Amino acid sequence: MSLYAALRPLVFTLDAERAHRATIRALRLRPRRAIPASDPRLASAVAGLRFPNPVGLAAGFDKDAQVPDAILGLGFGFAEVGTLTPFPQAGNPRPRLFRLVEDRAVINRMGFNNGGQAAALERLLRRNDRPGIVGVNIGANKDAADRIADYANGVRVMAGVARYLTVNISSPNTPGLRALQDRGALTELLAAVMAARAAGGGVAAPPVFLKVAPDLEPADIDDIAEIAGEFRLDGLIVSNTTISRPALRSAHAGEAGGLSGAPLKALAQQRIADFRVATGGAIPLIAAGGIASAEDAYARIRAGASLVQLYSALVYEGPGLARRINAGLVALLDRDGFATIGEAVGKG
Numbered sequence: 001m002s003l004y005a006a007l008r009p010l011v012f013t014l015d016a017e018r019a020h021r022a023t024i025r026a027l028r029l030r031p032r033r034a035i036p037a038s039d040p041r042l043a044s045a046v047a048g049l050r051f052p053n054p055v056g057l058a059a060g061f062d063k064d065a066q067v068p069d070a071i072l073g074l075g076f077g078f079a080e081v082g083t084l085t086p087f088p089q090a091g092n093p094r095p096r097l098f099r100l101v102e103d104r105a106v107i108n109r110m111g112f113n114n115g116g117q118a119a120a121l122e123r124l125l126r127r128n129d130r131p132g133i134v135g136v137n138i139g140a141n142k143d144a145a146d147r148i149a150d151y152a153n154g155v156r157v158m159a160g161v162a163r164y165l166t167v168n169i170s171s172p173n174t175p176g177l178r179a180l181q182d183r184g185a186l187t188e189l190l191a192a193v194m195a196a197r198a199a200g201g202g203v204a205a206p207p208v209f210l211k212v213a214p215d216l217e218p219a220d221i222d223d224i225a226e227i228a229g230e231f232r233l234d235g236l237i238v239s240n241t242t243i244s245r246p247a248l249r250s251a252h253a254g255e256a257g258g259l260s261g262a263p264l265k266a267l268a269q270q271r272i273a274d275f276r277v278a279t280g281g282a283i284p285l286i287a288a289g290g291i292a293s294a295e296d297a298y299a300r301i302r303a304g305a306s307l308v309q310l311y312s313a314l315v316y317e318g319p320g321l322a323r324r325i326n327a328g329l330v331a332l333l334d335r336d337g338f339a340t341i342g343e344a345v346g347k348g
Contacts, residue, residue, distance in 0.1 A: 004318025016097040016106070016315075024062070027070040035072045035132050036323070039330050042077070044342045046284045046306045047207035047234035049133055049163060053077035054329070054341055055297060055322045058288050058309035059137035059166065059211075063113065065120040072132040075323035080309065081120065082137030083168050086153050088116035089141055092173060099315060100250035100261070104292070106312045108241065109257030111173045112139050117157045124161035136162035137211070142174050148185075148192050155196040155208075162206045167193055170213035170240035172258045178213055183223045190231040207234035214239035214267045214289060218274070225278035235284040237309070238271045242289075261312040265290025269299060276304030281346055292317060294328020301329075304346045 011019050035052075042053035056078040057071050065081040072079055091113025098107045114120075117138075124134070138154030140147035151167055158165060169180040169189070180189050190210075197205045210233055212224055228236060241258025248263060268289030275285055284307070287300035292313035300308050314321055329341065338344045 002318060002320065004320065008316075008318070012099065012101070015095065016099050017094065020061075020097065024066055027067040030070050030073075032069055033073040036075050038075075038077065038326060041330060041333055041339065042326055042341050044306060044340070047164060047209075049207065051077045051133060051307060053326050054301065054307045055325050056080060056135075056286070056307060056309045057314075057322075058311040059083055059168065060108075060110070061311050061314070064115045065123045065134075065136075068124075068134045069127060069130060069132065072134075074319050075326060077322075077326075078133035078135060078163075078307070080135040080137050080166060081124075082114070082166070083112050083139040083171070084114050084117045084120050084136060084154065084158065085112050085139050085141045086117055086144075086150050086157070087141050088119070089113060096257070098252040098255050098257075100248060100252050102249040103253075103261065103263055104313075104316050105248070105250070105259060105261030105263050106315060107252060107255045107257045107259050109173045109255070111142065112171065117154060121157060121161060124158075128161055133163045134161075135164040135166055135209070137166040137168050139168045139171070140174070140177065147177070147180065148189050151189060152192040152196040155193055156199075159197060159200050159206055164207040164209055164234065165197075166209045166211050166237060168211045168240070170211050172213070172215075172241060172243045178215075181212060181216070181220060181224060183227065186224065186227050190227060190233070194231055209233065209235040209237050209286065211237040212239055214242045214264065214271050215244060216271070221271075221274050221278050225275060225283070228283055229279065233283060235286055235306075236275055236279070237286040237288055238275050238305075239268050239289050242267060260289065261315075262290055262292065265292075265296065269303060272300050272303045272305050276346060291325075292321075294325045294332060297325050298329060298332045298344070301341065301344050302347050306342070306345050
């Protein structure tokens with residue numbers, strides 16, 4: 001039994017949000033360590049960046065960019081901080097984060113709670129000369145008069161400290177946000193985002209990823225893929241939490257919010273396959289949702305993902321999960337005769 005497995009019952013005596021805050025505090029106190037070396041077979045180039053391994057930590061864990069280096073020290077190939085909005089906001093009323101232990105899942109309705117981009121910018125500036133890929137996930141304030149302007153502002157503010165930027169329009173917990181996935185709104189949004197990136201004033205323009213929801217119809221997938229190609233987006237993150245409710249056993253199954261974890265796996269796997277077809281493999285895909293093992297990650301990679309992200313699985317599997325997945329991926333590459341992780345992308 002791992003140390004985390006032994007401690008997990010104690011951790012679970014705390015409500016989920018309190019346990020999360022305690023984890024962030026513990027990571028802040030952890031001495032900074034060198035990023036552990038990854039097996040060279042796991043390295044790949046995506047969107048002009050060299051990722052040492054394909055396993056990243058999704059946005060939502062380190063909302064305020066407090067511990068990106070500690071995250072990288074756990075063996076993750078990249079860390080995505082945020083979601084960060086232009087101004088601080090408290091998010092939705094508590095309770096808003098629920099463990100569904102019987103389902104190995106989480107429901108959240110956090111609502112982009114964060115301390116704002118200015119505070120995170122100061123933290124990221126202090127670590128800007130350190131190694132490791134840290135992406136920044138940007139969003140809009142709930143009460144913004146012009147949400148598209150919020151995203152453009154986020155690009156301008158965070159471009160200098162982000163190895164890549166993620167435009168998050170897929171959270172179900174900000175009313176109306178997912179409407180930005182509609183063809184007309186998405187076209188207007190990406191035009192503003194790419195213009196803001198181009199007007200960087202000498203700052204190197206980071207790659208831009210778009211994070212989409214799993215709850216999409218086939219026509220939506222085709223529209224997003226087409227528009228992403230038109231604007232030459234650097235990648236699509238597929239996907240965020242779901243508002244659907246597959247069969248669940250937990251007492252918290254009826255809570256409102258986005259569902260993540262094991263019950264999302266089949267839907268998220270299908271969406272990677274859908275976007276691989278819709279994009280013709282022309283746009284890198286980053287898979288998220290229900291990834292808890294090397295086999296889960298490998299299935300997404302073979303379905304077309306160049307990278308994967310996880311978060312909810314850490315609640316149940318503990319901080320050693322990234323290292324275990326990477327070790328398992330090497331074994332799977334050996335089993336199937338692939339020399340590098342890139343060779344396995346899209347190989348069904």
